[in-house]
Amino acid sequence: MTAPSTAPASSRGGRWIDHWDPEDEAFWNETGEKVARRNLFFSVLSEHIGFSIWTLWSVMVLFMGPEYGLTPADKFTIVSMATLVGAIVRVPYTFAVAVFGGRMWTVVSASLLLVPTVAAFAVMxxxxxxxxxxxxxxxAGIGGGNFASSMTNINAFFPLRKKGWALGLNAGGGNIGVPVVQLVGLAVIGASGGPRLLLGIYIPFIVIAAVLAWLKMDSISSVKNDTGAAKDAAKDAHTWIMSFLYIGTFGSFIGYSFAFGLVLQTQFGRTPLQAAYVTFIGPLLGSLIRPVGGWLADRYGGAKITLWNYVGMAAATAVVVVASMQKSLPLFTTAFIALFVLSGLGNGSTFKMIPGIFHAKALAKGLEGEEAAAYGRRLSGASMGLIGAVGALGGLGINLAFRQSFLTVGSGTGAFVAFLAFYGLCFAVTWAVYLRRPAAAQTDTAPATDAKPQLSYAEV
Incomplete structure (x- = not known):
């Protein structure tokens, strides 16, 4: 057994691992797990700050009173554009891991966060x-890209049996950047500080994250230069099916994170401080429960957890609609926070499905052992960035829906009705594609050379 080598490669500087086989339990127990956990920790740190910068404007707009001359529609437009850019940059950020290596790109992506932070500091x-x-x-949208590169990178470090937990922890730790920036904003508002103070707090932490990534992280040689993986993933129908489902979970999480405070201000007349006291709770609970969603998916199957999670999201949305129509702030807030929790749970379960789906396809092709695991890691890692990008566009859709709903009917009720219908559609797709024929796994005796093997994804 060969231990992971982090010595610099002859033609390039940095910490490179040339042998990496996490599916080998002896390798994993002796050396692999320690290395993987170290990279996970510093990846989470960088991604966490990236999420904070991406969602910074959900807090900044709370500071922007009448003296800024902005209407509620203007504020929804501002946060929508941050969401849009965050979704778009996830695509190149996915490729970046294969081009630069996970360690180097984490350093670069963390350093780039200084650009929007300093720019906002100058003009606010x-x-x-x-x-x-x-x-x-x-x-600020570039902060949204850190998720895609981080998930692609960390996916390569962990064995299939640990991916739900690892990816859930990685993403959940990043997602917590949303409530953290909102909590920091609450503290600044409560202390009568200005928005520049909030921005100034983050600048040194960005530098620290970049330096620690340089000193502590590694790159896996087999991941570098595999730029064709994203092209192959883009050709696979499951990449786009899972993208659609991720719109329902992560799109909801990030869209509601941007919009929650504005909805409380616009529909219920909350002051910035009153809104800030509540805004962070939903994203915090949704972030903390994401690893639980991954763990449940590891144990019971991601498709099953995702299916029933959409039932819960639809039920919570129905309660929000009723509360919105009755103008009941306590019921509205409680149901909205429950919706955050369920979106976080679904984030974990949907992402656990991805490596399972591609591993199942590898087995159907007749691949075995490490060859099958490598195929699954390659395509699932590449697809995660694309799925994350499309999922984030769901956040844009949510903010645009709120903007139109407030312009048209003066409340968010119309938008919530549309979200309710969408969750029903996500339930139907999950059942039809991944759970309709669970018995197929017991009858899947066709030879690997069959053109279209009958697969069951019920346990992914």
């Missing part, structure tokens, strides 16, 4: 134009 004052604020919010 009354009298600045709406266009300038919009451009700064778009710059």
């Amino acid at each position: 004052e009354p009298g600045t134009s709406f266009t300038t604020f919009l451009l700064c919010a778009m710059l």
Whole structure:
């Protein structure tokens, strides 16, 4: 058995691991787990700050009172553009791990967070134009890309049996960046501090994250230069099916994270401080429960957990609709927070499905052992970035839906009705594609050379 080598490769600097076989239990127990956990920790740190910067404007708009001359629709537009850019940059960030290596790209992506933070620090004052604020919010969108590269990188470090937990922890630790920036914003507002203070707090932490990634992380040689993996993943129908399902879970999480405070202010007349006291709770609980979603998926099957999670999301949304129509703030807030929790749980279960699906396809092709595991790691890692990008676009859709609903009927009720219908559609797709024929696994005796093997994804 060969231990992972982190000595610099002859033609390139940095910490490179040339042998990596996490499916080998002896390798994993002796050396692999320690290395994987170290990389997971520092990946979470960088991704966490990335999420904070991405969702920074969900807090900044709470600071922006009448003196800034912005309407509620303007504020929804600002946060929508941050969401849009965060979704788009996830695609190149997925490729970046294969081009630069996981360690180097973590350093670069963390360092890039200084650009939107410093830019916002420079212009955040009354009298600045709406266009300038919009451009700064778009710059903040680059923080959304860190998720894609982080998930692609960490996916390669862990064995299939641990992926639900590892990916859930990685993503959950990143997602917590949302409530953390909201809590910091609450503290700043409560202390009568200005938005520049909030921005100034994050600048040194960005530098620390980049330096620690440089000193402590590794890159896996087999992942570098595999730029064709994303192309292969894009050709697979399951990448786009899972993208659709991830819109329902992560799209909801990030969209509601951006919109929650604005909805409380606009529909229920909450002050910035009153809104800030509540805004962070949903994203915090949704982030903390994401690893639980991955763990449940490891144990019971991601498709089953995802299916019933959509039932819960639809039920919570129905309660939100009733509360919105009755103008009941306590019921509205409680149901909205429950919706956050369920979106976080679903985030973990949907992402656990991805490596399971591609591993099942590898077995259907007749691959075995490490060859099958490598195939699954390659395509699932590449697909995660694409799925994450499309899922984040769901957040854009949510904010645009809120904007239109408030412009049309003066409340968010219309938007919530649309979300309820969408969750029903996600339930139907999950059942039809991944759970309709669970018995197929018992009858799947066709030879691997069959053109279209009958597969069951019920346990993925």
